[in-house]
Amino acid sequence: MKILMIVDMQKGFINYNNKFLINNIGELLENREGEFDEIFATKFINHPSSQYVEHLQWIKMQRSKLSEFAINIPDKTKIIEKETYGLKDRMFAGNKFKVGKKEFVSDKDEIYICGTDYDACVLAIGFQFFDHGFQPHFIMDCIGSANNSPSISKLQFIKTCERTFGKNSIIKKGK
Secondary structure: OEEEEEEOOEHHHOOOOOOHHHHHHHHHHHHHHHHOOEEEEEEEOOOOOOHHHHHHOOOOOOOOHHHOEOOOOOOOOEEEEEOOOOOOHHHEEOOEEEEOOEEEEOOOOEEEEEEEOOOOHHHHHHHHHHHOOOOEEEEEEEEEOOOOOOOOOHHHHHHHHHHHHOHHHEEOOOO
């Protein structure tokens, strides 16, 4: 199965640095939606007692209009609420990824990742999948960062992915 993971495409994470993602991911979904057997979209919710509030004094994204999706997601998309950079640990066991009653296995299911922010949540989710035996594929035309100066550049992200996940981890939207 081919699985598409759309990461944190919420209004509060979109600005002039990554607004191109709205169109690019929209085109991806329009042109290639049928190619994916499952589509998931993460939705970050910042709880008042979260580490983001406690350690970073960041109080946005607490179930407001900012936490609404900035893109039109297909009806069949399953929403995964999260409160960390990555996904919930309990979603992974050995070489398996589980959402509800659906279970995906690393040696037969493919993971494609797009969304924001490549220098935080996108990368964190990639590491989780890799650590559980999956080969993450990052759709480069559909990955961005809201940060004015991300902790790593897009070129560094590509090099990091190729070094840590393999040369096949970077793909283009049209392929």
